[in-house]
Amino acid sequence: GPMSLRVRASKGVHLVVGRDRLAGETGLILRTETSVLFVIPWGSHWIIGTTDTDWNLDRAHPAASSADIDYLLGQVNRVLSRPLHREDIEGVYAGLRPLLAGESDATSRLSREHAVVTPAPGLVLVAGGKYTTYRVMGADAVDTATAGMAGVPASRTARLPLIGARSFPDRRMLAQRYEVALPLVDSLLSRYGDRVGELLDLMADRPTLSRPLPGGAGHLAVEVHYAVAAEGALHLDDVLTRRTRISVQTPDRGLACAEPVVTLMGEVLGWTPAVREREIEHYRARVAAELESQRMPNDRTADAARLGAPDVRGGA
Template identity: 60%
Template structure:
């Protein structure tokens, strides 16, 4: 059995030191889902691997998706059958082999608003979808429902708007935790992982890329990392990294903004999620994968040409989502129902069309310069295929045989023995002195790695208490985020290791002081640094809320940029 490596602060320091010595086989830039997947793919082949990330694991697109692992039902309309088939195969792997502790199948309803024509095309499309996905991860085939049965399942539906439905299954997961666990699994196979490490330039030997110069944003130090090959998996930042080479790159990435809102579960009475199509995008009402208390509703699909690190949701985006979802609801939602909002960027491969909804969701792997491979495009569900293709391409010039990819057989940290521990959850809860419901929450977030959480509690029983201001989480989970999961700042903890930033009306501000105090000594914060972390988090939340009141992208972007990134401020104050 794999022994998990703890991604604590000491591990990061050691990883940076090791990357500065000798030569890596592969250096991966970007710890989103594709970069983390590429690091795991290469490390599990026995290669010496480094993974660097300018901000935090999953801090970009990979923590701001629709939280689904799916085949892409709408891609059938574009006749992209191979893409759908590939995604459905990967969905099955994620659900049953790679991350059963983080992902699970959930029922969804496709509502019919025109009984005849909608049933004909939706039924045909979902039927093909089922056929392509036969035996690939979900518990049953689709079913056609009449109006009465549809409204019995979707009790909050508007009777005049819904004429029937088609019931089918998709997969869901907490994307930020999944990507972080990919990184941790890569580290457990020997990858050297460092967040808060920004690439500032490439190392060159003649015309060949032989590594990268990075800045440790926690100290301001510059470090040269040499590697036989560099893989750029920077997602929406692909063009920015590509431009460091000078000259024209081989790929052009178009950033498409997707906005979601989070509302309490009781605002929409329903036993199933919902997926339908609007004029501009898909509309999802998704059961929250980490808590049964919320729905996630989205999304938009619009071009974004502003700040990549902090895409802002505008009032226009929120109004669009509310308008579309309310057309189907008996009791309309209002802004007062919203407890969280998040916006992410899809890195699409640019084509001749300016309409982001028509750009390719397929991925591409290119080498614009010897020693450098770029992987871009794609979708979250197919990250493993993208990672495999990138490492296959990167190792073609090694001159010696390299082991083939084996990640389809590599479960993530927490996956092994998860089913057995889930079956024993009542006993585990009793031995830990917590409720069964709390143990279920922990198992869905950590899988069999919950043993590490319980170890922290055994050492300090005070950590079994709920976090003040964020009672859905134990104090132990806040400490664990730092000692085992690589969190370096309060923002990392409240926005990605937990989801307090989008599941509480105050966006996690009430928990900020207590969380900061729990980890201050572990991160070497004095009172000044601790206060700065809380102030930064509060400013970030206030800026996001203000941006969501703005009428358009430009004003929303300006409001969001009122709170600078904590990593920039840390590096410049040292």
């Protein structure tokens, strides 16, 4: 097989708007000139995306430009009787697809498949791939790496349940046992699966953790506590952009709940007031840089604006 892999980064931008902005009940798949566009119901919101363009700028924080946003609004507005406007947007996020480079120039034509190669004995590389095929990708890489090793069985990823997916607890029984409302159990179940009891136990021990986060798009204080205590969150942006998606579910990008969130995080992580302040400042700068980049006309100017906010972890 080939001795190396060439990967190209393709930027994809999604918009998030409130559920009441579109009248429909179900998702939509729209044909575009080069690809397709999805309109996906997502709790109290819709997700609209995506773009598919080459990206050769900062890979840590790909930036959505004004052109990306206009493209998405233009495409979706072709089929809406009540068009969407900039003001309707509560969140914008951009990601990079690591696509195996092929013959085509357009990233939308590149394969979403993955490849495993062994450029030198003992070194296995895996590249490309996507979410829906990650187990196949993992099995291919592991099986390649262990091929020829005596007594090592084939990858068993296909039989391993995801975290939280071992069982599906009885919602009514939980509501009764913990004396909480069914919709609350349902919402926690949909996020935590069979770990839901851990959160309900925390709430029973400390009733203040049952409170909704002010400005937190319906998330509860306990989710912040759990993100730090059990899910490895170390920084404010871990909680607002990764463990939850509050950063794209509120028009202010989560700024209103930054203060209560750092207070909850700080209790577990032992933060001083100075650390709490630094976390908030970093997040504020990140939001400002993202909003600024989204006003820029093209990738180059959007990237320059996004680079204005350094990473909270330091380094590039």
